[in-house]
Amino acid sequence: MELVHKNLPALIVVLPLCMGLITSIIGRRGLGWWLAMGTTSAVLAMSVQLLVNVLESGTQTVTYVMGSWPVPFGIGYVVDPLNAAVLLIVSMIATVVTLYARKSIASEIDPRRLHFFYALWLFCMTGLLGITITGDAFNLYVLLEISSLSTYTLVALGRNRNRRALTAAINYLVLGSIGANFYLLGIAYLYQVTGSLNIADIHHILTTQVFPTWSTDAPMYRTTVFVGFALMAVGLSLKLALFPLHGWLPNAYTYAPSSVSALLASTATKVGAYAFIRVLFTLVGVNFAFKLLHTDTVLMISAGAAILMGSWLAFRQTNIKKLLAYSSIGQIGYITLGFALGNVNGLTASVIHLFNHALTKGGMFMALGIVAYRTGHTRLQDLQGLGRKLPFTMAAFTAGGLGLIGVPLTAGFVSKWYLVSACFEQGRYEMAAIVLVGSLIALLYTWKVVEAIYFGKRPEDAPAIKEAPITMLVPTLLLAGASIYFGIDASTSSRIATAAAKFLLGVGP
Amino acid sequence: MKDNVLMRVAARWNMPFLLVFALYTQTHGELGPGGGFQAGVMIAAAFIVYGMVFGADEMRRVVPRWITDVLAALGVLIYAGTGVYCMLQGYTFLDYTALIPSNPGGAEPWGMTTVEYGVGITVSCVMITIFNEITEGTLPGDQAETTTEKA
Numbered sequence: 001m002e003l004v005h006k007n008l009p010a011l012i013v014v015l016p017l018c019m020g021l022i023t024s025i026i027g028r029r030g031l032g033w034w035l036a037m038g039t040t041s042a043v044l045a046m047s048v049q050l051l052v053n054v055l056e057s058g059t060q061t062v063t064y065v066m067g068s069w070p071v072p073f074g075i076g077y078v079v080d081p082l083n084a085a086v087l088l089i090v091s092m093i094a095t096v097v098t099l100y101a102r103k104s105i106a107s108e109i110d111p112r113r114l115h116f117f118y119a120l121w122l123f124c125m126t127g128l129l130g131i132t133i134t135g136d137a138f139n140l141y142v143l144l145e146i147s148s149l150s151t152y153t154l155v156a157l158g159r160n161r162n163r164r165a166l167t168a169a170i171n172y173l174v175l176g177s178i179g180a181n182f183y184l185l186g187i188a189y190l191y192q193v194t195g196s197l198n199i200a201d202i203h204h205i206l207t208t209q210v211f212p213t214w215s216t217d218a219p220m221y222r223t224t225v226f227v228g229f230a231l232m233a234v235g236l237s238l239k240l241a242l243f244p245l246h247g248w249l250p251n252a253y254t255y256a257p258s259s260v261s262a263l264l265a266s267t268a269t270k271v272g273a274y275a276f277i278r279v280l281f282t283l284v285g286v287n288f289a290f291k292l293l294h295t296d297t298v299l300m301i302s303a304g305a306a307i308l309m310g311s312w313l314a315f316r317q318t319n320i321k322k323l324l325a326y327s328s329i330g331q332i333g334y335i336t337l338g339f340a341l342g343n344v345n346g347l348t349a350s351v352i353h354l355f356n357h358a359l360t361k362g363g364m365f366m367a368l369g370i371v372a373y374r375t376g377h378t379r380l381q382d383l384q385g386l387g388r389k390l391p392f393t394m395a396a397f398t399a400g401g402l403g404l405i406g407v408p409l410t411a412g413f414v415s416k417w418y419l420v421s422a423c424f425e426q427g428r429y430e431m432a433a434i435v436l437v438g439s440l441i442a443l444l445y446t447w448k449v450v451e452a453i454y455f456g457k458r459p460e461d462a463p464a465i466k467e468a469p470i471t472m473l474v475p476t477l478l479l480a481g482a483s484i485y486f487g488i489d490a491s492t493s494s495r496i497a498t499a500a501a502k503f504l505l506g507v508g509p
Numbered sequence: 510m511k512d513n514v515l516m517r518v519a520a521r522w523n524m525p526f527l528l529v530f531a532l533y534t535q536t537h538g539e540l541g542p543g544g545g546f547q548a549g550v551m552i553a554a555a556f557i558v559y560g561m562v563f564g565a566d567e568m569r570r571v572v573p574r575w576i577t578d579v580l581a582a583l584g585v586l587i588y589a590g591t592g593v594y595c596m597l598q599g600y601t602f603l604d605y606t607a608l609i610p611s612n613p614g615g616a617e618p619w620g621m622t623t624v625e626y627g628v629g630i631t632v633s634c635v636m637i638t639i640f641n642e643i644t645e646g647t648l649p650g651d652q653a654e655t656t657t658e659k660a
Contacts, residue, residue, distance in 0.1 A: 003596065011596075018590070021585050022582075064601065067605070
């Protein structure tokens with residue numbers, strides 16, 4: 001146990017990697033699921049322990065050096081309140097979705113290749129957890145590629161249900177690679193300036209040696225840093241599907257297998273948003289990004305457009321899975337708006353919305369996966385009258401929908417409360433208005449679906465269907481229940497989110 | 510291409526040299542230019558040349574798919590396993606000192622060599638897998654579902 005405690009930050013990445021490899025070798029005949037389930041549960045336990053360690057430690061950070069090379073030279077894994085929270089989100093969602101995936105995925109892909117699915121599943125986790133925990137900008141790129149490559153494949157596995165999964169995956173692959181390469185190029189520019197790849201070290205060199213020269217006659221590397229930061233920002237915006245760069249997302253989410261959609265929607269873009277926050281606040285710093293470059297204005301325009309356009313396009317969809325995908329784009333807008341505001345409440349809103357939206361959207365995608373499992377489709381007309389046939393599943397879906405609107409007593413309300421108060425604090429009344437209009441459109445599209453579910457009539461000739469199998473229903477209800485619970489009692493989630501926000505802005509615990 | 514005498518003989522005669530040079534590159538990875546990646550590519554090149562001349566099916570008879578699948582994973586496991594071994598000895602992940610605690614300087618090459626063997630195995634197997642994927646065309650279970658699409 002002592003060994004495990006000492007090596008927690010490394011194990012949280014190494015364990016899924018090793019287990020993924022082992023799964024690809026011996027994971028046949030259902031063993032793959034057991035291995036994946038065991039691994040995700042172990043990772044969940046480790047991330048809880050890490051969060052506790054971080055919140056209890058005086059400095060609020062836990063550092064781990066790979067291969068005992070000291071930090072600016074070797075790769076260091078740094079855990080602080082922000083990424084401890086994101087680690088918890090990723091591992092928690094992964095555990096619940098893995099529980100759900102067993103039945104769901106068995107009906108969607110060739111059983112002879114199931115062990116490869118679970119191997120990719122664990123690699124995807126490796127990447128996502130690694131991006132979150134690493135303190136090294138280049139290592140972040142490597143892990144970004146690990147998670148992205150496995151994600152492309154996971155999306156393409158939806159081809160047995162619909163061939164368009166393949167084009168969606170290729171589209172995602174091309175855009176995702178461009179995003180990752182932009183990020184890499186940005187790192188290269190900053191490396192040229194600072195000669196370091198460690199995030200904290202780059203920040204230190206930039207703020208103590210590079211920025212101070214900019215007010216003088218001979219500014220050092222001014223353009224290089226601008227270009228480097230711009231490349232990184234655009235690359236990461238592509239990864240997190242910020243509004244004008246969201247093109248890959250709707251089809252990828254729509255045609256991926258149900259459990260993959262649930263996992264991606266609630267973790268992949270969240271980790272992208274986390275990486276963006278990391279670059280903004282701990283790599284280049286707020287003074288550079290917001291005061292000098294006015295990135296906040298650009299981000300707010302993007303976020304506002306994402307909220308309005310994402311929600312509106314969601315309203316126009318008739319395939320409900322695509323509706324949820326577009327709604328995710330809108331929700332990413334809320335997250336981006338939060339950190340673009342750059343104050344404690346805004347960042348708290350961002351972090352807490354990462355968590356709340358993961359619960360809400362994960363639950364909704366899982367409920368929709370049950371519909372696909374039972375009826376084979378996710379079109380609006382297939383949901384007609386399902387409120388009677390699948391009462392629990394549809395209750396979970398409706399709870400999620402209420403969360404998207406931000407009805408009081410749901411998790412979505414808590415995030416929007418923080419977000420709107422942050423807007424008022426900064427005097428951004430127009431952004432507060434956009435948030436409210438976005439919620440209004442969310443009401444429209446949620447109502448469209450809920451009306452079909454509860455007031456629509458299922459066609460007489462439709463085949464009889466039963467409620468979902470218990471192993472799919474329990475995880476769905478778990479997430480939906482959690483999204484309600486964290487709306488009623490938000491003290492834990494907001495405490496962690498506030499700690500993360502205050503840490504980022506350096507205003508003490 | 511296997512009807513062409515020149516191709517057949519050239520492929521056959523080149524194979525041992527490719528493999529030996531690959532092993533040389535692999536074993537000198539920690540001292541000179543080279544290492545697991547390059548060696549892996551060369552090993553794969555030997556098999557791919559064989560496959561191109563004698564046909565991909567013939568190559569798959571020599572190196573069945575399950576072998577490349579297992580070895581590709583095993584290579585990374587050797588890499589990660591070295592790191593985990595160091596962890597179990599009470600050092601940090603991939604701290605090679607754990608291999609020979611009394612002589613850290615001597616342990617570095619050992620660690621690097623072990624890790625590079627893992628890299629070599631994985632790279633060669635993944636290269637062969639890529640070749641397999643290109644030449645095979647369809648995946649298992651593909652034919653059955655083409656008719657039941659368009660739903």
